[in-house]
Amino acid sequence: MFHLYEKAILGMALLRILSGSLEIIVALMFLKYNNLEKALMLNSSLALVGPIILITTTTIGLFGIAEKISFAKLFWVFGGVACILYGVKSQ
Template identity: 55%
Template sequence: MITFLEKAVVAMALLRLLSGGIEMLAAFLMIRFNTVEKALVINSSLALIGPLILIITTAIGVYGLADRVSFGKFMWIIVGVGCILYGVKGD
């Protein structure tokens, strides 16, 4: 039996695989440079990439659900993502 995957699901999964690859590359770079200063710079770069991946992945998912989700639920999704970003924001 042939299973067709939704384009939004494939895009979200590929974005998460890309994100995981970036995380692994960062870990290897930290080991390669072997200094705390460079490791902090690399880690700070990841702190910028993570929320961006979250927003893009969520946007793709919401776009995939756009015809099946009411406006009220759509607003709750936006509020939820905003709360997540506010919660992980550094002071």
């Protein structure tokens, strides 16, 4: 079944499944602990994981289309990701 998908697509999908699973697990931990301080701590740790997943999935996708896209467009994509990360960076 997995041989039907491109390697880049499969890698990106698996990372997003992992990321979504972490979100669900942390939400269940919120309910289990029923403690606001712990919930904030867990939520902050998710804020660190999100950008890492974003960068990794984008990198996998860009490597997958590297031969099909010009260097200038590749630069713009990386610049856009950098702007997103700068925009969500906490002070």
